[in-house]
Amino acid sequence: MPKLAALFSPERAADVIDPETRRLLEDRFDVVWATADHTTGPGSLAKPPALDPAAVPLLAEGADVLLSSWGTPHLDKELWSDGNGPKVVAHAAGTVKNLIDPVILDQGVGVFSAGPRIAWSVGEYCLASMLTLARRLPRFDGAVRGGGWKQTEFRGHELAGAKVGIIGASSTARALITLLKPFGCDVVVYDPYLSAERAAELGVRLAELPETSESAFLTIHVPNVPETKGMISRELIERLPDGAVVVNSSRGPAIDQQALLEHAVAGRIYAALDVYDPEPPELAESALRAENLLLTPHIAGDTAEGHLALAGYVLKDALQWLDNGTRGPSFVDPTLWSIAA
Incomplete structure (x- = not known):
């Protein structure tokens, strides 16, 4: 029976492995589970303890499969130095760029990431944010809480039929495109790596970055690489139509955060921010009070159902x-x- 090493704390195991997947693991593998003795501290429900890096080679010895997640230390290439290292790294979380050395890919190691499953959770977040801000729900909520009622000076807007600009055709973008189909939106995508054929398959049209930015709704789905740093510049933000809704659930450095906040605080645009530069953010009081800003703590991909599905998805x-x-x-x-992200 092949051996699998679960390289994360018992608390993280309970977070990313549902009962059916746990049974599958026990049926198909000789499983080595990390214990509290292998972790770096007590942790909490919100942030389970990380695995002690010194425990990795001990748990991984002789393993055919490494199952990792948040809290797994970097898997050094030395684990494969004798030519008989694990055949698979299955990551029950998002990006693997900080987890492995890409050199192991050249050795035929199969690497799997639950990023595409997380993408669906993020897609739902983006759709929810777009609808929430389009209908101006935070403003109406604030009015009722303040003893008011109808707000005659403004109305909400519909998503149906609107122009939606998507920057980056990542897995999260593709999840959002699927969710947008019932709304009949004019979806335009900027991504230099997306072919015309693939765009047609997705049911979207390709556009350059300036045209994509001139949308009633703009969502950002780019990886954290040097080429994307600051790509949503002040100039592009100024091209947004008045009342536009911007959603950033990808990476904080991709956008000129100061310019975006200036336009939002001035009331010209609406924005949902789940990522920041830096994190946690240091926001001015004016931004914290702005009812046209929806601020969340990097939780777009964090759902109860989504987390429990992660190990099963990659396995x-x-x-x-x-x-x-x-x-x-x-x-x-x-x-x-x-x-890759």
Whole structure:
């Protein structure tokens, strides 16, 4: 029976492994579970303890599969130095860029990430934020809480039929595109790596960055790479139409945060921010009071159902890859490493 090492705390295991997946693990593998003795501290429900880096080689010795998640230390390439290292790294979380050295991809190691599953949770967040701000719900909520009622000076707007600009055709963007289909939106996408054929398959049209920014709704879905730092510049923010809704759930450095906040505090645009630069953010009182800003603490991909599904999502693909070499949706393609999130 192949051996699997679960390289995270018992608390994290309870967070990302549902009962069905736990049974699958025990049926298919000789599982080595980390214990509290392998972790760095007590942790909490909101932030389970991390695994002690010194415990990784002990738990991983002789393992065919490494199951990782948040709190797993960097998996040093030395784990594969003798040529007989694990065949699979299945990451029950998002990006693997800070988890592995890409050199192991050249050794035929199958790496899997639950990023595409998290993308659905993020897509729901983006849709919810767009609808919430389009209908001006925070303003109406504040009015009622303050003893008011109807707000005759403004009305909400509909998402249906609106122009939606999407920057970056990532897995989160594709999830949002699926969720937008019933609304009949004019979806325009800027992504230099997206082909016309793939855009047609997604039911969107390609556009350059300036045109994409001139949308009633603008959502950002780019990786944290040097090319994306500051790509949503002050100039592009100024091109947004009055009353536009901006959602950033990808990376804080991708946008000129100061320019965005200036336009939002002035009341010209609405924005939902789940990521910041830096994190946690240091926001002025004017921004904290602004009812046209929806501020959340980097939780777009954090749902109860989504977290419990993560281990099962990557293990399904990892098992198919081990059994017959099939590359499922969570497979990390080595050829796309440089542009991956």
